[in-house]
Amino acid sequence: MTTNSKDMNGSFIEEQNAPQNDPRAFRRALGQFATGVTVVTTDTPQGPVGMAVNSFAAVSLDPPLVSWSIRNESKNLKAFAEGEHFAVSVLADDQVDACSVFGRPQEGQFSEIPWTKSAHGDPLLDQAIAHFECTLEEAHLSGDHHILIGRVHSFTRFSGDPLLFSQGQYKVAVEHPQLANTAASGSSSNGVSNTTDEPLFVSLLKSTEQYLSEQFGEYRDELGLDVAETRVINLLDLSPSNPAQLAAGALMRVDAIEDTLSDLDAKGITSKNASGLYELTAKGWQTRAALLASATGFNDRMLELVDPKDLETTRQVLMTLLTS
Amino acid sequence: MTTNSKDMNGSFIEEQNAPQNDPRAFRRALGQFATGVTVVTTDTPQGPVGMAVNSFAAVSLDPPLVSWSIRNESKNLKAFAEGEHFAVSVLADDQVDACSVFGRPQEGQFSEIPWTKSAHGDPLLDQAIAHFECTLEEAHLSGDHHILIGRVHSFTRFSGDPLLFSQGQYKVAVEHPQLANTAASGSSSNGVSNTTDEPLFVSLLKSTEQYLSEQFGEYRDELGLDVAETRVINLLDLSPSNPAQLAAGALMRVDAIEDTLSDLDAKGITSKNASGLYELTAKGWQTRAALLASATGFNDRMLELVDPKDLETTRQVLMTLLTS
Numbered sequence: 001m002t003t004n005s006k007d008m009n010g011s012f013i014e015e016q017n018a019p020q021n022d023p024r025a026f027r028r029a030l031g032q033f034a035t036g037v038t039v040v041t042t043d044t045p046q047g048p049v050g051m052a053v054n055s056f057a058a059v060s061l062d063p064p065l066v067s068w069s070i071r072n073e074s075k076n077l078k079a080f081a082e083g084e085h086f087a088v089s090v091l092a093d094d095q096v097d098a099c100s101v102f103g104r105p106q107e108g109q110f111s112e113i114p115w116t117k118s119a120h121g122d123p124l125l126d127q128a129i130a131h132f133e134c135t136l137e138e139a140h141l142s143g144d145h146h147i148l149i150g151r152v153h154s155f156t157r158f159s160g161d162p163l164l165f166s167q168g169q170y171k172v173a174v175e176h177p178q179l180a181n182t183a184a185s186g187s188s189s190n191g192v193s194n195t196t197d198e199p200l201f202v203s204l205l206k207s208t209e210q211y212l213s214e215q216f217g218e219y220r221d222e223l224g225l226d227v228a229e230t231r232v233i234n235l236l237d238l239s240p241s242n243p244a245q246l247a248a249g250a251l252m253r254v255d256a257i258e259d260t261l262s263d264l265d266a267k268g269i270t271s272k273n274a275s276g277l278y279e280l281t282a283k284g285w286q287t288r289a290a291l292l293a294s295a296t297g298f299n300d301r302m303l304e305l306v307d308p309k310d311l312e313t314t315r316q317v318l319m320t321l322l323t324s
Numbered sequence: 325m326t327t328n329s330k331d332m333n334g335s336f337i338e339e340q341n342a343p344q345n346d347p348r349a350f351r352r353a354l355g356q357f358a359t360g361v362t363v364v365t366t367d368t369p370q371g372p373v374g375m376a377v378n379s380f381a382a383v384s385l386d387p388p389l390v391s392w393s394i395r396n397e398s399k400n401l402k403a404f405a406e407g408e409h410f411a412v413s414v415l416a417d418d419q420v421d422a423c424s425v426f427g428r429p430q431e432g433q434f435s436e437i438p439w440t441k442s443a444h445g446d447p448l449l450d451q452a453i454a455h456f457e458c459t460l461e462e463a464h465l466s467g468d469h470h471i472l473i474g475r476v477h478s479f480t481r482f483s484g485d486p487l488l489f490s491q492g493q494y495k496v497a498v499e500h501p502q503l504a505n506t507a508a509s510g511s512s513s514n515g516v517s518n519t520t521d522e523p524l525f526v527s528l529l530k531s532t533e534q535y536l537s538e539q540f541g542e543y544r545d546e547l548g549l550d551v552a553e554t555r556v557i558n559l560l561d562l563s564p565s566n567p568a569q570l571a572a573g574a575l576m577r578v579d580a581i582e583d584t585l586s587d588l589d590a591k592g593i594t595s596k597n598a599s600g601l602y603e604l605t606a607k608g609w610q611t612r613a614a615l616l617a618s619a620t621g622f623n624d625r626m627l628e629l630v631d632p633k634d635l636e637t638t639r640q641v642l643m644t645l646l647t648s
Binding site: 011012013014015016017018019020023025026027028029030032033034035036038055056057058059060061062063064065066067069090092093096126127129130132138140142143144145147149152153154155156157158159160161162164166167169170171172173174175176177178179199201202204205206207208209210211212213216250251295298299302305306310311313314315316317318319320321322324 | 335336337338339340341342343344347349350351352353354356357358359360362379380381382383384385386387388389390391393414416417420450451453454456462464466467468469471473476477478479480481482483484485486488490491493494495496497498499500501502503523525526528529530531532533534535536537540574575619622623626629630634635637638639640641642643644645646648
């Protein structure tokens with residue numbers, strides 16, 4: 001049962017089902033819970049192994065325990081579930097590359113990303129925002145995964161902000177708009193926000209961006225497209241691509257791209273060509289044109305509100321500040 | 325061992341230790357892993373119980389299993405660990421209130437927040453972005469917590485964006501700046517971004533805001549303050565407050581506020597007054613003045629780059645768009 005109807009409270013039901021009836025939709029529902037991204041590593045007699053993991057969780061403070069889970073079919077299962085120790089690196093927002101390298105099994109992963117050895121010999125990724133050095137406490141079979149519970153012997157917290165994985169996409173975290181709105185309402189008389197950690201002008205930029213972004217989302221909704229679909233259509237406008245290329249361009253995980261392509265195929269917007277690359281169909285090109293028209297309509301509406309000359313001044317001021 | 329020195333790779337080590345030597349610092353390190361926020365509920369003969377939980381994790385797709393953990397000392401342990409079913413609501417970015425209501429045990433929680441009953445009778449919070457209806461598969465003692473594993477019988481995914489909990493604060497997720505930067509560099513000739521889902525002007529606002537925000541962060545770093553400390557100082561400038569008031573004003577969790585106050589007390593910036601409220605000390609007022617001077621210096625630097633008249637035009641354009 002896939003619906004797109006308004007429920008009693010004004011939020012839209014996108015999908016509703018029993019997991020076994022639609023495993024992909026179940027995975028999308030699980031993706032509503034945002035997470036950070038970690039790379040978990042361990043040293044083995046055959047050399048270090050590592051994988052990107054977003055099922056990390058804090059379990060216990062005393063004793064200090066953390067958990068994560070690994071597929072029973074993973075080729076790394078034995079190394080982790082029968083190993084004695086592992087290390088966790090929590091990735092910073094500028095480490096999408098590390099996440100891609102460790103996102104799927106491949107040769108030479110540890111020659112591409114800088115790292116140092118933990119006391120147990122497990123790789124700790126440089127530039128991460130936290131390191132946890134653990135011994136394996138327990139490997140607990142749970143469905144098609146094992147939950148691994150580690151005891152933390154040493155931790156390091158670094159400066160920096162986290163990389164996020166949310167709704168199939170890599171994202172970053174920003175201050176909650178409830179704070180920014182308080183600031184933009186001008187509660188302070190000295191031109192400096194009392195309730196945020198930033199000058200008023202920065203809060204004003206943030207509030208305006210979030211507001212316009214939401215408004216543009218409504219145009220996209222009218223076309224029956226979600227953010228991921230829009231992003232894939234825009235990338236396919238540039239050239240036919242395979243899922244890995246689209247994942248890199250859209251900062252999405254390959255499995256999320258494959259889901260999106262499957263949906264776009266079903267809608268008749270994309271198809272696989274003879275070379276095995278995805279491309280826009282005739283209907284796909286029409287959809288792309290409609291997206292462009294929406295963006296133009298959005299710009300036109302802004303110009304109705306604001307003098308074109310003032311909007312141009314604003315553009316120039318922002319570009320000057322951005323390139324300062 | 326608490327340090328604040330640059331490591332070999334240019335990121336700052338904030339804290340490094342064994343967990344038992346500094347449990348609070350360990351909790352802060354765990355807080356580097358960002359999460360969504362859920363409210364987990366169950367129906368009992370004495371009525372429904374619920375609590376805010378951010379240890380939720382997807383475990384298995386087939387069979388469909390999820391996990392979360394609960395303190396052994398929680399008064400809700402028996403209801404959940406010996407119950408037969410529970411429900412998980414993944415909170416949307418505008419549900420900070422629901423999170424606060426279920427963040428600590430209190431009477432009347434279910435009369436403050438709208439909800440509906442699951443098939444098992446467990447409350448599902450309205451306006452959430454996902455619901456999972458589960459039966460308890462296993463309750464697994466792990467240190468000072470139990471890990472509860474649930475089998476998902478039904479899921480619903482709603483439209484909307486997630487509330488985040490990261491580094492002690494409630495936040496929201498936005499598009500990764502790597503995407504926005506591609507757009508702002510103007511790779512598209514038609515004025516509409518090819519690689520994001522938004523018009524170029526919105527991407528430009530986002531890039532500028534993120535860039536200025538980072539720059540201002542450097543001023544704050546020079547004062548030896550983090551975002552949370554700055555926010556608490558700014559709130560105490562308005563009036564002496566208790567931790568719950570500060571948590572509400574700063575959109576932080578009470579435990580994170582208490583950590584921050586403890587650090588500020590140690591630095592001589594805040595102290596508890598005779599009424600049990602926290603207030604700025606003489607040194608605290610000096611620090612507040614230094615923060616204001618930083619913000620003023622930041623504004624001055626912007627005015628060196630941009631004609632004051634153009635900056636004022638920009639402010640007016642942004643306010644017009646924001647209030648449209």
